[in-house]
Amino acid sequence: xxxxxxxxxxxxxxxxxxxxxxxxxxxxxxxxxxxxxxxxxxxxxxxxxxxxxxxxxxxxxxxxxxxxxxxxxxxxxxxxxxxxxxxxxxxxxxxxxxxxxxxxxxxxxxxxxxxxxxxxxxxxxxxxxxxxxxxxxxxxxxxxxxxxxxxxxxxxxxxxxxxxxxxxxxxxxxxxxxxxxxxxxxxxxxxxxxxxxxxxxxxxxxxxxxxxxxxxxxxxxxxxxxxxxxx
Numbered sequence: 001x002x003x004x005x006x007x008x009x010x011x012x013x014x015x016x017x018x019x020x021x022x023x024x025x026x027x028x029x030x031x032x033x034x035x036x037x038x039x040x041x042x043x044x045x046x047x048x049x050x051x052x053x054x055x056x057x058x059x060x061x062x063x064x065x066x067x068x069x070x071x072x073x074x075x076x077x078x079x080x081x082x083x084x085x086x087x088x089x090x091x092x093x094x095x096x097x098x099x100x101x102x103x104x105x106x107x108x109x110x111x112x113x114x115x116x117x118x119x120x121x122x123x124x125x126x127x128x129x130x131x132x133x134x135x136x137x138x139x140x141x142x143x144x145x146x147x148x149x150x151x152x153x154x155x156x157x158x159x160x161x162x163x164x165x166x167x168x169x170x171x172x173x174x175x176x177x178x179x180x181x182x183x184x185x186x187x188x189x190x191x192x193x194x195x196x197x198x199x200x201x202x203x204x205x206x207x208x209x210x211x212x213x214x215x216x217x218x219x220x221x222x223x224x225x226x227x228x229x230x231x
Contacts, residue, residue: 002048003030003135006039007055007097016053020132028135035059036076037197043083043092051135052084053095056102059172066101070108072166081115093138095131096120105149118144165198165205173206177214184217195224203228 001020005013010032017028033039036058043049054077061069077096084092094117102108102122112120118139121130139147173194180186194206207215207228218225 001026001028001050001135003028003051003053004039004042004049005030005032005053006034006036006058007032007053008034008058012055013053016128016131016135019128020135023132024136026136035197036080039080040076040083041196043080047085047087049084049086049092051093051095051138052080053097053131053135054080055097056099057097061172068167072169074108074111075164075166077112077117078115081117091116093119093134095134095138097126097131098122100126104147109148110150113144113148113150116141120144120148122147165202170206170209174209174211177211184221187214187217188222191218191222191225200228 003017005016007013013030013032017030020026020028031042033042036054039052039054043052056073061072077094081091081094084094086092096112096117096119098120102120104122109120112118118141119134121134176190177187180190195203198206207225210218215225219229
């Protein structure tokens with residue numbers, strides 16, 4: 001069993017792996033990433049995963065608007081589900097550890113159901129045991145419909161433009177560079193990390209909102225930045 005974890009504390013994934021291996025007598029090989037776009041890039045690069053486990057609270061949000069947060073989460077999961085396909089063409093089950101505020105029957109679950117994400121975990125079920133159970137045996141479509149308490153006839157959504165970068169993500173990037181202070185090498189290293197998470201059109205959006213002092217340093221010291229701004 002090979003699992004891609006996207007949780008904000010590697011102790012969580014380690015705990016799940018140990019519990020699973022003890023309970024189901026099966027070895028898990030795994031990798032942990034820390035950003036939604038890193039999940040996407042990893043699945044584009046490597047199709048050998050059997051399961052993907054994602055914490056909804058993976059990234060910090062600056063907005064207090066639940067509507068904006070839900071839009072951000074769904075957009076990311078929508079793109080990730082497109083890439084969660086094995087080399088044999090089979091969907092890789094995605095297990096979502098939902099935030100505490102989630103309840104059954106709410107609209108975002110209808111949307112997740114519509115893109116074949118059947119393994120969201122809600123409320124008191126958000127336990128290591130339940131994650132392990134779903135890794136071992138993911139829900140069927142019928143089981144998900146009952147668990148989510150939704151009518152699948154209502155499972156419709158409109159896909160966002162592929163090259164958009166949400167306001168939440170942009171604010172997270174700005175806050176990150178602000179925390180770096182005046183360390184120019186950190187600017188360059190951080191930009192390399194950003195490059196691995198976005199496509200060229202998205203990177204142009206990101207660059208446009210960077211502070212002038214950051215752009216100036218990247219222009220002088222980052223070959224990757226220079227290539228993008230010349231496109």
